[in-house]
Amino acid sequence: MARALVFLVVIFSCLFLIRRTEQIQTSQTQQLLQLRKQLQYPKQLDAWNNTDDLCYAPSSPVVHVGCEGDLVTMLKIVGDKLAKPGEFEGYSIPDQTLSESFSVDSFVTTLTRLTTLKVVILVSLGIWGPLPDKIHRLNALEVLDLSSNFLYGSIPPKLSAMTRLQTLTLDGNFFNDTVPDWFDSFSNLTVLSLRGNRLHGPLPATIGRVTTLTELALSGNNISGAIPDLSGLTSLDLLDLRDNKLDSELPAMPKGLVTALLSKNSLTGEIPEQFGELSRLQHLDLSCNLLEGTPPAELFSLPNISYLNLASNMFTGSISSSITCSSQLGYVDISTNRLTGGLPSCLNSNSNKRAVKFNGNCLSIDPQHQRKDKYCQKSQIKGKDAKTRDIGLMVAVIGGITLVVLVLLLVFLVVCRRNCRRAIAEQRLLPKPVQENSATGFSSELLANARYISQAMKLGMQVLPTYRVFSLEELKEATKNFEHSAYVGEGSIGKLYKGRLENGTFVAIRCLALFKQYSIRNLKLRLDLLSKLRHPHLVCLLGHCVDGVTDDSSVNRIFLIYDYVPNGNLRTHLSECSLERALKWSDRMAILIGIAKAVHFLHTGIIPGCFNNRLKTDNILLDEHLIAKVSDYGLSIISEEIYKQEASVEGQKSMHNESLALEMLNVDDDVYSFGLILLEALVGPALSKKGIAYFLKELAMSFSKNEEQKHILDPIILGTSSQESLSIVISLTNKCLSPESSTRPSMEDVLWNLQYAAQVQATADGDQRSDVASQA
Numbered sequence: 001m002a003r004a005l006v007f008l009v010v011i012f013s014c015l016f017l018i019r020r021t022e023q024i025q026t027s028q029t030q031q032l033l034q035l036r037k038q039l040q041y042p043k044q045l046d047a048w049n050n051t052d053d054l055c056y057a058p059s060s061p062v063v064h065v066g067c068e069g070d071l072v073t074m075l076k077i078v079g080d081k082l083a084k085p086g087e088f089e090g091y092s093i094p095d096q097t098l099s100e101s102f103s104v105d106s107f108v109t110t111l112t113r114l115t116t117l118k119v120v121i122l123v124s125l126g127i128w129g130p131l132p133d134k135i136h137r138l139n140a141l142e143v144l145d146l147s148s149n150f151l152y153g154s155i156p157p158k159l160s161a162m163t164r165l166q167t168l169t170l171d172g173n174f175f176n177d178t179v180p181d182w183f184d185s186f187s188n189l190t191v192l193s194l195r196g197n198r199l200h201g202p203l204p205a206t207i208g209r210v211t212t213l214t215e216l217a218l219s220g221n222n223i224s225g226a227i228p229d230l231s232g233l234t235s236l237d238l239l240d241l242r243d244n245k246l247d248s249e250l251p252a253m254p255k256g257l258v259t260a261l262l263s264k265n266s267l268t269g270e271i272p273e274q275f276g277e278l279s280r281l282q283h284l285d286l287s288c289n290l291l292e293g294t295p296p297a298e299l300f301s302l303p304n305i306s307y308l309n310l311a312s313n314m315f316t317g318s319i320s321s322s323i324t325c326s327s328q329l330g331y332v333d334i335s336t337n338r339l340t341g342g343l344p345s346c347l348n349s350n351s352n353k354r355a356v357k358f359n360g361n362c363l364s365i366d367p368q369h370q371r372k373d374k375y376c377q378k379s380q381i382k383g384k385d386a387k388t389r390d391i392g393l394m395v396a397v398i399g400g401i402t403l404v405v406l407v408l409l410l411v412f413l414v415v416c417r418r419n420c421r422r423a424i425a426e427q428r429l430l431p432k433p434v435q436e437n438s439a440t441g442f443s444s445e446l447l448a449n450a451r452y453i454s455q456a457m458k459l460g461m462q463v464l465p466t467y468r469v470f471s472l473e474e475l476k477e478a479t480k481n482f483e484h485s486a487y488v489g490e491g492s493i494g495k496l497y498k499g500r501l502e503n504g505t506f507v508a509i510r511c512l513a514l515f516k517q518y519s520i521r522n523l524k525l526r527l528d529l530l531s532k533l534r535h536p537h538l539v540c541l542l543g544h545c546v547d548g549v550t551d552d553s554s555v556n557r558i559f560l561i562y563d564y565v566p567n568g569n570l571r572t573h574l575s576e577c578s579l580e581r582a583l584k585w586s587d588r589m590a591i592l593i594g595i596a597k598a599v600h601f602l603h604t605g606i607i608p609g610c611f612n613n614r615l616k617t618d619n620i621l622l623d624e625h626l627i628a629k630v631s632d633y634g635l636s637i638i639s640e641e642i643y644k645q646e647a648s649v650e651g652q653k654s655m656h657n658e659s660l661a662l663e664m665l666n667v668d669d670d671v672y673s674f675g676l677i678l679l680e681a682l683v684g685p686a687l688s689k690k691g692i693a694y695f696l697k698e699l700a701m702s703f704s705k706n707e708e709q710k711h712i713l714d715p716i717i718l719g720t721s722s723q724e725s726l727s728i729v730i731s732l733t734n735k736c737l738s739p740e741s742s743t744r745p746s747m748e749d750v751l752w753n754l755q756y757a758a759q760v761q762a763t764a765d766g767d768q769r770s771d772v773a774s775q776a
């Protein structure tokens with residue numbers, strides 16, 4: 001009896017306590033905690049555990065609750081569930097969207113109870129479903145940012161009732177209706193950003209009446225038809241319509257435009273003269289359209305123009321030799337057009353100040369990278385109709401071929417997904433046989449049927465010089481008969497020479513001796529595959545030269561001729577001691593993302609994929625803009641034999657060294673090698689002095705203790721990175737270097753995580769800047 005009494009007392013006091021806490025919590029805090037529950041407790045919100053009043057919860061770049069008095073006016077949560085644009089269907093979504101039990105309807109209902117909200121930023125939280133109309137009840141809202149979630153359906157029309165809205169950002173979702181025509185009902189809207197959705201249909205003319213707009217970004221959708229008259233948007237700074245299906249002529253642009261991005265559409269006609277009056281314009285990208293005529297000379301001399309990209313259009317005629325270039329102009333790309341004549345002196349690529357790309361025209365300079373005059377003349381005289389008809393025919397033919405290829409590919413992929421994936425995964429668990437397998441993997445059939453699927457590759461090819469066969473004489477001339485002064489050193493495979501071609505370009509020449517002699521046919525197929533590996537982050541392979549008579553079995557040397565990348569390799573840059581020149585965290589992120597893109601391309605951009613690319617920091621070259629270029633890729637295609645021999649010699653050597661034993665087992669796994677590059681980017685040159693195992697242990701510990709991190713990370717990083725961004729990369733490094741190859745992430749995941757870390761860093765940097773600005 002007494003025991004029961006005590007029990008009751010305990011229960012009552014518990015209830016009492018719970019009631020007390022509830023009373024202390026404001027009702028707004030309760031709503032926020034309810035939101036956290038509905039978002040399935042993202043770890044970013046753990047900071048809310050120990051506070052009764054969330055107005056006082058600690059803030060960070062990824063979580064912020066702002067209050068005026070007791071009223072919540074701002075809610076910002078940035079999660080880590082990145083929505084991958086364009087890959088919703090068929091993509092395994094479980095770990096990226098919130099689970100089945102999530103209801104976007106109840107979530108928004110809870111949100112709208114916080115009626116005082118002015119700013120709502122809920123990014124990358126895995127929110128999925130159609131955005132409910134009732135969100136308009138937040139009638140004090142000025143900023144709504146729901147980027148990088150999985151919202152689909154239409155953008156709810158009742159949003160137009162939120163008259164105070166200044167910023168509407170829904171980037172990276174899956175909205176799949178038409179572009180709304182009611183944006184002109186906002187009187188204060190300055191930023192409208194709907195990038196990376198699936199909006200289709202035309203761009204409504206009403207958008208030209210939202211005169212308050214400073215930023216209009218609709219890139220990466222499926223918007224078709226004409227660009228409406230936007231000249232009334234007098235405050236517009238940024239117009240981003242890239243990567244849609246717009247197919248009109250270019251209209252006049254708003255006078256104050258600073259950045260105009262219109263690439264990858266089907267825009268036609270000439271560039272209007274009016275573009276020459278856009279005095280504030282800094283960045284103009286019209287590449288990959290169907291524009292004609294001669295680009296107006298005024299474009300090059302606009303006072304503030306710094307980036308001008310006209311590549312891959314159908315521009316004709318010659319650019320007047322008397323034009324002047326703006327002193328700001330740093331990058332000009334006119335490649336892959338039908339331009340003739342010479343280049344005006346201010347576009348002469350010999351000047352260091354300016355990067356100028358002009359390959360793939362019929363210009364009178366650098367003939368090796370120009371097309372035959374006929375190509376440009378024919379299209380010039382041809383009437384417009386004939387041209388359109390031709391294009392129609394071409395499109396039809398290419399479309400037909402593409403369709404067949406796509407169907408074949410799809411079948412192949414479906415079969416491959418089912419079978420090869422598992423097979424590859426199993427193989428990857430066993431270190432040695434992989435090599436054998438990848439060597440025999442390139443059968444003649446597979447090589448001959450190699451298909452190329454990557455968009456990135458197509459883009460890469462448009463700006464890179466065309467591949468060609470060099471003669472031995474040419475190479476001898478370029479290297480003064482392979483003289484000692486031209487010898488750069490023993491590359492990871494074969495000797496390396498630096499040479500200068502007749503036209504003045506510097507090249508790197510790799511000389512491979514072939515132990516096993518392929519049949520000429522087989523060798524040609526291999527070189528053909530190698531020549532297709534083109535990507536902005538791969539050192540460009542310009543061509544090859546086969547030394548030997550062309551009858552079978554007498555080939556003994558192959559030369560591979562590459563672009564010469566002038567600025568040293570990543571390892572030297574990481575060893576840089578001068579504070580000024582040392583790579584900051586954001587530089588390192590950009591470089592790592594570049595490498596990851598290249599490797600992702602090598603793995604998935606071609607079939608068969610190319611899986612061991614000898615990644616290491618001294619194989620990553622940097623150009624003058626610190627753009628990363630992977631060298632030594634794809635060599636297993638051409639010289640399996642050498643690779644195997646060399647690897648086994650290296651293997652014997654390093655087996656003596658225990659800490660390298662692990663590394664040796666994994667040299668053939670790009671993800672593991674990439675992990676080593678990540679590690680070196682984190683800890684700097686110290687990596688080569690102490691063992692990998694040491695750093696792995698320290699890094700794992702650094703997760704729990706911030707102090708530890710300081711000892712082992714490169715000091716430059718600590719000064720230039722945010723804690724969050726750093727943690728993401730450290731965690732990724734650990735995963736890549738996992739001893740179990742099956743638990744390592746795919747290159748796609750790697751790329752994704754890095755981009756996320758860069759985004760977090762950019763947000764942190766942005767916040768810092770605005771802090772400084774608000775203090776000023």
Ligand SMILES: *[C@@H]1O[C@H](CO)[C@@H](O)[C@H](O)[C@H]1NC(C)=O
Nearest residue numbers: 041043045046047048049050
């Ligand atoms: C915060 O609370 C949530 C839910 O109650 C829990 O899952 C999480 O582990 C807690 N985090 C910390 C750091 O205590």
Ligand SMILES: *[C@@H]1O[C@H](CO)[C@@H](O)[C@H](O)[C@H]1NC(C)=O
Nearest residue numbers: 162163164165186187188189
């Ligand atoms: C628009 O902004 C102005 C100035 O910031 C403000 O006075 C006005 O009330 C706003 N209009 C609406 C409908 O919120």
Ligand SMILES: *[C@@H]1O[C@H](CO)[C@@H](O)[C@H](O)[C@H]1NC(C)=O
Nearest residue numbers: 152153154174175176177178
């Ligand atoms: C949009 O996507 C959803 C979900 O995939 C689909 O059910 C709906 O029919 C699509 N709507 C339109 C207009 O395409």
Ligand SMILES: *[C@@H]1O[C@H](CO)[C@@H](O)[C@H](O)[C@H]1NC(C)=O
Nearest residue numbers: 198200201221222223224245
């Ligand atoms: C884009 O729109 C066109 C028609 O305008 C349609 O044929 C095509 O399938 C759409 N593409 C996507 C990815 O929705």
Ligand SMILES: *[C@@H]1O[C@H](CO)[C@@H](O)[C@H](O)[C@H]1NC(C)=O
Nearest residue numbers: 278279280281282303304305
């Ligand atoms: C050109 O750019 C500079 C700095 O970015 C700016 O101060 C100047 O106003 C711009 N000129 C014009 C004509 O907009």
